[in-house]
Amino acid sequence: MLKTRIDPTDTSPVALDGVKGVSMRILLGREHGMPHFSMRHFVVAPGGHTPRHAHDYEHEVVVLSGSGEAEHDGEVAAITAGDALFVRADALHQFRNTGDQPLQFLCLVPRDRDGGGEVPGS
């Protein structure tokens, strides 16, 4: 059975424009043979944030620890461990760590774009 573990010490820095203090690991992805969707683990340092961007595929997110805020299509919501969120395709969105502990979440994406082509980081 394919089994891996969430490990905040085993993530790699994300080097994208607009990113601050974010690292990630693909837990279950294309490289592991996932047929339809991929599970990634993100760690955002206190004061850090993901890029404020939009793309043509959705996210399903579950917050594992820490606290912060999620911006989605102009709305900002507080987020904390146990929250499950849907980021729809083409919505401008960002995750920000406003707490003093690492903000950890899982973010799932489809493997392929609807119109064809790979989803990056899937």
Next chain:
Amino acid sequence: MLKTRIDPTDTSPVALDGVKGVSMRILLGREHGMPHFSMRHFVVAPGGHTPRHAHDYEHEVVVLSGSGEAEHDGEVAAITAGDALFVRADALHQFRNTGDQPLQFLCLVPRDRDGGGEVPGS
């Protein structure tokens, strides 16, 4: 933004052959407009188990709390919080709570079968 919460007190019993002590809730599913895959929250009581079965779509699972074992295609692995697992399509599989606390996990499924038709509970 569509946001919901993992809540072990807000799940419904699963009434399927071969199930013991399992309840679940669809956190992000077809009913919420998920385009490609669905996130469900499962709670298995101590001594309980999911059905030992196989089906033509995969699972991606992440264990949130508790401990137990996962059977997959004849192999049995210990599972605990933080484990991420892939159950491939057509593999005979079962999740069993062998601990004394509830075993909680998220289980994600594609919305549609490859050959067409809805995945149940998606």
